[in-house]
Amino acid sequence: MTVCAIEMTTTAPFTISADGSYAARLAGDGEARYAERWTLAGPEPYAVPLPLAQPEEADSELLPLTDGRVLIHRRVADRHAFALLYPTGAAAGPRTGELQLGGVDAEEGVRVFLLPPAPDGCAAFAVAASDTVTTLWQVAGCAFGPQRVARIPGRCSGGVWLDRTGRLLALDRELEGTTKAVAVDLGGDGRVTPLLQITEDSDDRLLLADPDSGLLLIRSDAPGEPRLGWGVLGSSRPVRFPECLRLGDALPFAVQPGQALMPETCGVALRLPEGDIGLWRPADRHVFRLAAPAGWLGGAGLWSPQGRLHLPYAIPEVPCGIAGMALPACPPPPVHVEPPVRMDPPPPPSPRPVPLQQAPLAGR
Numbered sequence: 001m002t003v004c005a006i007e008m009t010t011t012a013p014f015t016i017s018a019d020g021s022y023a024a025r026l027a028g029d030g031e032a033r034y035a036e037r038w039t040l041a042g043p044e045p046y047a048v049p050l051p052l053a054q055p056e057e058a059d060s061e062l063l064p065l066t067d068g069r070v071l072i073h074r075r076v077a078d079r080h081a082f083a084l085l086y087p088t089g090a091a092a093g094p095r096t097g098e099l100q101l102g103g104v105d106a107e108e109g110v111r112v113f114l115l116p117p118a119p120d121g122c123a124a125f126a127v128a129a130s131d132t133v134t135t136l137w138q139v140a141g142c143a144f145g146p147q148r149v150a151r152i153p154g155r156c157s158g159g160v161w162l163d164r165t166g167r168l169l170a171l172d173r174e175l176e177g178t179t180k181a182v183a184v185d186l187g188g189d190g191r192v193t194p195l196l197q198i199t200e201d202s203d204d205r206l207l208l209a210d211p212d213s214g215l216l217l218i219r220s221d222a223p224g225e226p227r228l229g230w231g232v233l234g235s236s237r238p239v240r241f242p243e244c245l246r247l248g249d250a251l252p253f254a255v256q257p258g259q260a261l262m263p264e265t266c267g268v269a270l271r272l273p274e275g276d277i278g279l280w281r282p283a284d285r286h287v288f289r290l291a292a293p294a295g296w297l298g299g300a301g302l303w304s305p306q307g308r309l310h311l312p313y314a315i316p317e318v319p320c321g322i323a324g325m326a327l328p329a330c331p332p333p334p335v336h337v338e339p340p341v342r343m344d345p346p347p348p349p350s351p352r353p354v355p356l357q358q359a360p361l362a363g364r
Helices: none
Strands: 020-027 034-039 044-050 061-064 070-076 079-088 095-105 112-114 123-130 134-139 148-152 155-161 169-173 177-184 193-197 204-209 215-220 227-232 251-255 268-271 277-281 287-291 308-315 318-326
Touching: 020 061, 020 177, 034 079, 044 318, 061 112, 070 112, 070 134, 079 112, 079 123, 079 134, 134 169, 134 308, 148 169, 148 177, 155 204, 169 227, 177 215, 193 204, 193 215, 204 251, 215 251, 277 308
Parallel strands: 177 204
Antiparallel strands: 020 034, 034 044, 061 070, 070 079, 079 095, 112 123, 123 134, 134 148, 155 169, 169 177, 177 193, 204 215, 215 227, 251 268, 268 277, 277 287, 308 318
């Protein structure tokens, strides 16, 4: 590993499937872009190129499904088209199959983007956001092309899954001058409910969630400036903004699964503004700064339940590689320092139905 700048082979995002078995990115340079699928399950990762007769545009989006197919989102004039790409064996060598799924029309000023992989690994969703209304579309895993599943007042961004079934989705909704995270119930006719409101006037965004432990990573300006904080889904305990998370534009990109009902023990990986890796647990109150591997792709990574972080990278010598690192043990505090006094109010007997609604601030 190197402590210097990260060598990026592409600026395109690197997206990992819901179960961690596949990943996808746009490979190539300039006008010679093509989809590339990585197989991550097995002893060694390997990449399969998925080129077509015509190169892909640099702004095309890719999303891998758990069956090995790759969803591609292309913009063609005012229409957004979706298709599934997959490798096919042929006598003349490997080729790329393509299954067209239809498209969505979008007027000027409407932003269309793919959501992160759905938990079931088969469905895929896209958001079409204008200044006044946001439409949520299911673009894969449905029978007759893109289907509208929700219509939400306001302009939405982000996108975080809150459960393992793919029913609850969090979006950051800008409405009447402020941005608040809301929950969309895809199994309840797209019903929208408030999810996060720290103060009435603050911008409160949800960056990452772990359905196993309930850990939420939040960015809010409620403390007086945009800060990273954490809370627990379904809990009435306050959102905390630890001093160790004063990291500028650091972005959490992976959280350790399998820590059922133990949010304080969950490992979180952050991409730091200078390009290095930050590793953190709520219980530690300390961020470990580690060098990113050369060629780290798109600020992506995947935690294993055993607590090891896997980072994809590509360099000329290793065009498809995975680097691993573990979260170090936090050193004990000096013996002369007393444990901090907990100022949090005792939790109520049962959590409130709207998680983190009107929760007070806390400094931890």
